[in-house]
Amino acid sequence: MRGVIVKKIGFLSFGHWTPSPQSQTQSAADALLQSIELAVAAEELGADGAYFRVHHFARQLASPFPLLAAVGARTRRIEIGTAVIDMRYENPLYMAEDAGAADLISGGRLQLGISRGSPEQVIDGWRHFGYAPAAGESPSDMARRHTQVFLDLLRGDGFAQPNPRPMFPNPPGLLRLEPHADGLRDRIWWGAGSDATAQWAAKMGMNLQSSTLKDDEGGQPFALQQARQIRAFRAAWVEAGHARAPRVSVSRSIFALVSDADRAYFGRGGAEQDQIGFIDEKTRAIFGRSYAAEPDTLIAQLRADEAIAEADTLLLTVPNQLGVAYNAHVIETILKHIAPALGWR
Numbered sequence: 001m002r003g004v005i006v007k008k009i010g011f012l013s014f015g016h017w018t019p020s021p022q023s024q025t026q027s028a029a030d031a032l033l034q035s036i037e038l039a040v041a042a043e044e045l046g047a048d049g050a051y052f053r054v055h056h057f058a059r060q061l062a063s064p065f066p067l068l069a070a071v072g073a074r075t076r077r078i079e080i081g082t083a084v085i086d087m088r089y090e091n092p093l094y095m096a097e098d099a100g101a102a103d104l105i106s107g108g109r110l111q112l113g114i115s116r117g118s119p120e121q122v123i124d125g126w127r128h129f130g131y132a133p134a135a136g137e138s139p140s141d142m143a144r145r146h147t148q149v150f151l152d153l154l155r156g157d158g159f160a161q162p163n164p165r166p167m168f169p170n171p172p173g174l175l176r177l178e179p180h181a182d183g184l185r186d187r188i189w190w191g192a193g194s195d196a197t198a199q200w201a202a203k204m205g206m207n208l209q210s211s212t213l214k215d216d217e218g219g220q221p222f223a224l225q226q227a228r229q230i231r232a233f234r235a236a237w238v239e240a241g242h243a244r245a246p247r248v249s250v251s252r253s254i255f256a257l258v259s260d261a262d263r264a265y266f267g268r269g270g271a272e273q274d275q276i277g278f279i280d281e282k283t284r285a286i287f288g289r290s291y292a293a294e295p296d297t298l299i300a301q302l303r304a305d306e307a308i309a310e311a312d313t314l315l316l317t318v319p320n321q322l323g324v325a326y327n328a329h330v331i332e333t334i335l336k337h338i339a340p341a342l343g344w345r
Contacts, residue, residue, distance in 0.1 A: 010049020015061030024323035072106025086117025103181035115191030202236035226307035249313035
């Protein structure tokens with residue numbers, strides 16, 4: 001295990017909305033506007049990141065770039081990202097333009113998490129977006145192909161032959177997509193579900209996002225498997241010879257019980273052990289535990305989480321349907337009561 005690493009701490013919202021009296025997020029408009037307000041509140045509290053999940057065909061956040069641009073326009077310091085965009089659904093050229101625009105609006109704060117994606121709400125949903133694997137490709141292969149094109153575009157090299165009689169004057173040489181955001185290529189992350197995909201991400205020069213779900217590879221507790229995945233990623237990064245140091249994030253559901261509301265929502269136990277399940281017919285997966293306890297107990301539990309110790313960035317998954325004020329409280333309790341005691345700040 002590595003020594004204590006000073007950590008960036010952000011939140012990760014799935015952006016659920018439910019037209020139910022029990023939910024404070026009842027519509028898509030609520031989910032989007034409250035996501036912006038939570039990012040503003042998190043920045044004011046001193047958090048480092050506002051990250052958003054992307055799910056298609058679901059009552060959740062789905063189109064990230066308008067949201068990222070809006071958050072970028074309302075904030076000044078906090079990192080803004082995704083965890084993750086499903087590359088099976090993406091046109092890499094259009095995505096490069098959207099990502100460049102959002103990054104420029106935010107002043108270079110975009111941290112874009114991409115991946116093959118998770119199990120879907122519909123069957124082969126990417127087909128409805130106009131995409132299909134090439135001959136001999138799997139959907140995962142298609143996602144990686146889209147990713148390679150996207151990464152190449154972010155380098156900013158010209159590739160398109162200019163019209164000899166253009167509407168507007170062109171710079172000399174082949175043309176690139178605009179707007180181009182310098183440095184964004186180094187701020188792309190891959191959400192890896194296995195040791196092998198983490199090593200592939202390292203080879204490609206992407207940072208690593210590891211969530212509370214991964215392939216069960218060996219039967220050890222989740223945190224140990226995740227720590228092993230992170231170490232495999234870092235070893236592959238060194239072997240690839242990249243000049244810069246990579247970043248690694250893990251996500252966790254962590255609740256410090258410091259109020260009656262905390263105890264009412266999360267003080268009754270449950271999800272305190274790793275869970276085993278199947279994300280498809282062939283893939284056995286392990287789901288990491290949640291943490292909810294009084295601060296002293298929580299500090300001891302988190303100190304023993306080997307994967308958190310390995311990471312430089314911690315994303316707190318938040319129950320967004322409980323409203324902006326409560327979720328800001330959740331973030332504040334971690335920053336105030338937990339992070340300093342663990343040497344994270």
